[in-house]
Every structure is written in structure tokens, then in C-alpha cells.
Amino acid sequence: MQAKSAPSTIAFGDWIGLYLTGLFLVVFLLAHVAAVHYATAGLEAGFTFEAVREKLRSPLFAFLDLGLLVLAIYHGLLGFRRFVVDLEVLSVGAIRVFTWVLVIVGLGGLYYGWIIYRAFVG
Amino acid sequence: MSQRGLSFKPFSQRLVERLARGQRMGPGAYMYVVHRLTALVLTLYLFVHLYVLGSVLSGPNGFDQIMAMMATPLFRLGELGLVWVVLFHTLNGLRLAVVNLAPEVNQRVLAYGVVALSFGVALASLPLFL
Numbered sequence: 206m207q208a209k210s211a212p213s214t215i216a217f218g219d220w221i222g223l224y225l226t227g228l229f230l231v232v233f234l235l236a237h238v239a240a241v242h243y244a245t246a247g248l249e250a251g252f253t254f255e256a257v258r259e260k261l262r263s264p265l266f267a268f269l270d271l272g273l274l275v276l277a278i279y280h281g282l283l284g285f286r287r288f289v290v291d292l293e294v295l296s297v298g299a300i301r302v303f304t305w306v307l308v309i310v311g312l313g314g315l316y317y318g319w320i321i322y323r324a325f326v327g
Numbered sequence: 328m329s330q331r332g333l334s335f336k337p338f339s340q341r342l343v344e345r346l347a348r349g350q351r352m353g354p355g356a357y358m359y360v361v362h363r364l365t366a367l368v369l370t371l372y373l374f375v376h377l378y379v380l381g382s383v384l385s386g387p388n389g390f391d392q393i394m395a396m397m398a399t400p401l402f403r404l405g406e407l408g409l410v411w412v413v414l415f416h417t418l419n420g421l422r423l424a425v426v427n428l429a430p431e432v433n434q435r436v437l438a439y440g441v442v443a444l445s446f447g448v449a450l451a452s453l454p455l456f457l
Binding site for chain 1: 339340363366367369370373374377380381383384387390391394397398413417420424427
């Protein structure tokens with residue numbers, strides 16, 4: 206039974222990846238929250254298409270929001286992979302397939318985020 | 328040979344084994360469970376957030392209508408909950424980094440500090456959501 210499961214090892218790379226992206230995520234997330242707050246401050250209509258468009262036309266905010274998207278997707282899916290692998294219910298082959306599924310989901314999320322960004326600024 | 332000293336099992340597996348033996352969970356174990364749950368919530372939220380923002384693909388009016396709906400008290404309350412989830416996950420992630428780098432620190436105090444700070448800051452941000 207045990208031989209069917211992947212060997213349980215502490216994946217050092219996973220931790221480094223999670224910690225580093227986690228630290229950057231905190232910075233980008235704070236910037237995102239501040240940007241959303243100030244972009245809608247004083248607007249009666251609140252959070253509107255025009256307010257988001259104005260914000261995203263700034264290269265700095267575009268960098269912060271797209272950077273946040275990349276970091277959040279990478280950190281989230283890497284953490285989810287670790288969560289599932291830690292359960293030790295998948296074989297080595299299944300983990301490989303699962304990892305590729307997550308890569309495709311991540312790339313799909315990034316592409317969808319890019320389309321949304323273009324819809325705002327285009 | 329005892330496997331205890333050589334065991335390199337993931338925390339989740341050791342936790343399940345402890346629970347199966349009827350042993351109580353310590354603060355670190357509770358923090359671990361909540362950290363994983365908040366991670367799942369945040370990952371799910373990320374994709375829901377993208378889906379909601381995708382309403383812009385149907386035009387500015389579609390986006391504005393969805394955003395107007397998000398301004399209702401129920402969604403504002405949900406946002407406040409999200410603030411706590413983000414705070415807890417962030418602070419506990421920092422706690423894990425500290426524990427890994429300096430295992431001699433008082434882990435119980437750190438764990439309680441994370442809980443208190445996350446609830447404290449979330450409650451302090453309450454006026455922003457009213």
C-alpha cells in the first residue's frame with residue numbers, strides 16, 4: 206500500500222516558493238487595496254468601470270495589479286498542490302498529471318486576467 | 328528502530344495520526360488547520376474574483392451593474408470576512424517563517440498573537456465597510 210504513494214518529503218523548493226511569493230504578495234496586495242481605495246475615494250458612484258479604467262491606465266497600477274495576479278495565481282496553486290500532495294493519496298504519476306493540470310489552470314487564469322485588463326484599457 | 332526521530336512526514340499526516348490516537352491538538356495544529364482552510368478560501372476567491380471582473384467583457388454597463396450589487400450590505404459583510412481571512416493567512420505565514428528560522432521562540436505566544444492581531448485589525452477596519 207505504502208509503495209503506491211509518493212514518498213513524503215519536505216519540498217524545500219515549495220517552501221521557498223511559497224515564502225518568497227507570499228512576502229511579495231503582501232506588498233502587492235497592500236498596494237492593490239490602497240489603489241482601489243484611493244481610486245474610488247470621493248466618487249459617488251463608487252467602484253465603476255471608469256474608475257478602474259483610470260487606475261489601470263497608470264503604468265504603475267497596471268504593473269501592481271498584473272503582478273498581483275501572477276503572484277496570487279502562482280502562490281495559490283503552489284499552495285494547493287502542496288495541500289493535495291501532503292495528503293499522500295496520489296501516486297507519483299498522478300502528482301505529475303495533477304501538477305500539469307494546475308499549470309494549465311494557472312496559465313488559463315493569467316490569460317483570462319490579461320483579457321480583462323485589455324477590456325478595461327483597450 | 329523507532330521512526331519517531333527519523334520521521335519526515337508532512338504535518339497533515341502526523342495530525343491525522345494524532346487525532347486517530349485520540350490525542351488533543353495543540354495551538355500549532357489548530358493554526359495549521361485554519362491556515363490550510365484560509366488558503367483554500369483565498370484560492371477559490373481568486374478565481375471567483377476573476378470571474379466577477381470578467382463581467383467587463385460584456386461591456387461597461389454589465390460591470391457597473393455587478394459592482395452596484397457588490398455594494399449591498401451582505402457583500403460588504405463578506406468583504407470584511409475576507410479581510411480577516413487575508414490577515415490571518417498573511418500573519419500566520421509570517422509566523423511559520425519565524426518558527427522555521429528561529430524554532431526557540433515561544434510558539435504559543437506567537438500563535439495567540441496572530442489570532443488576536445488578525446481579529447483586532449479586521450474589527451478596526453469595520454468602519455470602512457459600513
